[in-house]
Amino acid sequence: xxxxxxxxxxxxxxxxxxxxxxxxxxxxxxxxxxxxxxxxxxxxxxxxxxxxxxxxxxxxxxxxxxxxxxxxxxxxxxxxxxxxxxxxxxxxxxxxxxxxxxxxxxxxxxxxxxxxxxxxxxxxxxxxxxxxxxxxxxxxxxxxxxxxxxxxxxxxxxxxxxxxxxxxxxxxxxxxxxxxxxxxxxxxxxxxxxxxxxxxxxxxxxxxxxxxxxxxxxxxxxxxxxxxxxxxxxxxxxxxxxxxxxxxxxxxxxxxxxxxxxxxxxxxxxxxxxxxxxxxxxxxxxxxxxxxxxxxxxxxxxxxxxxxxxxxxxxxxxx
Amino acid sequence: xxxxxxxxxxxxxxxxxxxxxxxxxxxxxxxxxxxxxxxxxxxxxxxxxxxxxxxxxxxxxxxxxxxxxxxxxxxxxxxxxxxxxxxxxxxxxxxxxxxxxxxxxxxxxxxxxxxxxxxxxxxxxxxxxxxxxxxxxxxxxxxxxxxxxxxxxxxxxxxxxxxxxxxxxxxxxxxxxxxxxxxxxxxxxxxxxxxxxxxxxxxxxxxxxxxxxxxxxxxxxxxxxxxxxxxxxxxxxxxxxxxxxxxxxxxxxxxxxxxxxxxxxxxxxxxxxxxxxxxxxxxxxxxxxxxxxxxxxxxxxxxxxxxxxxxxxxxxxxxxxxxxxxxxxxx
Numbered sequence: 001x002x003x004x005x006x007x008x009x010x011x012x013x014x015x016x017x018x019x020x021x022x023x024x025x026x027x028x029x030x031x032x033x034x035x036x037x038x039x040x041x042x043x044x045x046x047x048x049x050x051x052x053x054x055x056x057x058x059x060x061x062x063x064x065x066x067x068x069x070x071x072x073x074x075x076x077x078x079x080x081x082x083x084x085x086x087x088x089x090x091x092x093x094x095x096x097x098x099x100x101x102x103x104x105x106x107x108x109x110x111x112x113x114x115x116x117x118x119x120x121x122x123x124x125x126x127x128x129x130x131x132x133x134x135x136x137x138x139x140x141x142x143x144x145x146x147x148x149x150x151x152x153x154x155x156x157x158x159x160x161x162x163x164x165x166x167x168x169x170x171x172x173x174x175x176x177x178x179x180x181x182x183x184x185x186x187x188x189x190x191x192x193x194x195x196x197x198x199x200x201x202x203x204x205x206x207x208x209x210x211x212x213x214x215x216x217x218x219x220x221x222x223x224x225x226x227x228x229x230x231x232x233x234x235x236x237x238x239x240x241x242x243x244x245x246x247x248x249x250x251x252x253x254x255x256x257x258x259x260x261x262x263x264x265x266x267x268x269x270x271x272x273x274x275x276x277x278x279x280x281x282x283x284x285x286x287x288x289x290x291x292x293x294x295x296x297x298x299x300x301x302x303x304x305x306x307x308x309x310x311x312x313x314x315x316x317x318x319x
Numbered sequence: 320x321x322x323x324x325x326x327x328x329x330x331x332x333x334x335x336x337x338x339x340x341x342x343x344x345x346x347x348x349x350x351x352x353x354x355x356x357x358x359x360x361x362x363x364x365x366x367x368x369x370x371x372x373x374x375x376x377x378x379x380x381x382x383x384x385x386x387x388x389x390x391x392x393x394x395x396x397x398x399x400x401x402x403x404x405x406x407x408x409x410x411x412x413x414x415x416x417x418x419x420x421x422x423x424x425x426x427x428x429x430x431x432x433x434x435x436x437x438x439x440x441x442x443x444x445x446x447x448x449x450x451x452x453x454x455x456x457x458x459x460x461x462x463x464x465x466x467x468x469x470x471x472x473x474x475x476x477x478x479x480x481x482x483x484x485x486x487x488x489x490x491x492x493x494x495x496x497x498x499x500x501x502x503x504x505x506x507x508x509x510x511x512x513x514x515x516x517x518x519x520x521x522x523x524x525x526x527x528x529x530x531x532x533x534x535x536x537x538x539x540x541x542x543x544x545x546x547x548x549x550x551x552x553x554x555x556x557x558x559x560x561x562x563x564x565x566x567x568x569x570x571x572x573x574x575x576x577x578x579x580x581x582x583x584x585x586x587x588x589x590x591x592x593x594x595x596x597x598x599x600x601x602x603x604x605x606x607x608x609x610x611x612x613x614x615x616x617x618x619x620x621x622x623x624x625x626x627x628x629x630x631x632x633x634x635x636x637x638x639x640x641x642x643x644x645x646x647x648x649x650x
Binding site: 031034035037038039040041042044045046048049051052053054055056057059060063070112116119120122123126130131132133134135136137139140141142143144145147148149150151152156157159162166191194195199248251252254255258259262273276277280281286289290293296297300301303304307 | 375378379381382385386388389390392393395396399407408411412450453454455457458460461465466467468470473476477479480481482483484485486487488489490491492493494495496497499519520522523525528553554557578581582583584585589599600603604607608614617618621624625628629632636639640
């Protein structure tokens, strides 16, 4: 009896066991089947991605070694565009403007955002209203946000100058002089981004363990010290990530420049993207446009890798 | 940690977090001197309460100032939008329209293609949102649940393009669309000055794929296994089990994509050359600076465009904020 049961089980077992060859065969068949299925799911996105993102990236790199304009016959010229771009004073101005803009805008917006976030964290009553109101500028497209600011900073009828004149001032030329123009652009972009970064840092501050702050309080640390020694260090991984995101966003500054100054006065607000746009579509100097695009791409790629690294570090710390 | 042992004792004698801080500052850990200093302690509490009040007033004044700065420019638009442009230059300034006029709006609807731009924006933003939601959730499902060769490599390749902005690939994308536009058949659908050419290059961001993949991976695997044992196909599992559970994530992603797309300027600017496919942002900006800018009309157009979004925002504020955070935090 027992023997036959054991034998039956062994038989079933034998059916379930596969020889290595059979196993490989079935595994291959299974993989082929799942791959076929996967293609159906992947194809729509991957096709769009490949044609309209991956391919243009590659083509852009290739075209940065060619001349020929938008319609002309293309000719390979090696590094000529690159050396031309390197020596181009307009590009240098654009890069410098973008860098100056980024440093000031990010420093101001981060400082204000952390400050306002800590205020909102401490004073909870009505904080929903304040969050909403601060978030509001993000709703308007950058183009329209910049237009609203036209009515604030225009020399003749801008609200700021109207107020100044009512107090006997002469009015400030916000857009027609350097470095005022770039600083005005900074102000507009800070205005737009502030709400986002307040919410971002508020989420970070609220994640700071309450026990740590309580321990600091018990040890007699003043509010400012607790902020500098407890809140900021716990925010630091977030800060690095935020910095990278902010760099990537701000490196693309274009819309408000286009509306408010069109790069002027005297290239005082010419930015990298503005330069690419002008070279490509106004002058059809594709060589310089592509070389600059690839340069921008490289900077953003480096920043992306940095953000991955920052995230990995954050996850490692959390684990 | 060393102060931790004394903490519960103190919590019993104080009646709030505000006074607790004051005590710890004035007292050096001698719990038995409390009773003696009661009067001094209460005085300190009063001082603290007044300074707290001052601080609170200061905080709310600061916050209110920033609210005024945030909302002020949009509110001020109401004034120039209902005045003629000449009155803008009047002195003393005319803050409130003395003779309110709808002339700016009449001009906007009669002499510009504002309505056409609005329709184009709606088609463009809706198109990008739908294409993104469908393609992203399908691809995310494959990356999260299916095993196929090259899965990791492909995912990494796609992910590495996460941060590439429109601006950096503007020129080659333009040439790509232009080239495809010259091909037979497909060129009728995807070209400069077509909805296809406008929409597809704006629907490339892998953010949605990444977000959805994370989300699908958190779904309980049991449901999926059970359906599989019952012989359901992957497509059926996706449609009947995963898709309903994905709904909240789809809403957040949809709002995010829609907001980004309708506000975008650079790609629609180069992809549509005439009024037929021009969107609102490009159209309104085209009012700016051709010969003489009609400021009143520009203000009216900006105001008219922002009001509906603001109303929608006030109704769905929670979703909006969540969506914009999702873009940055969920990565």
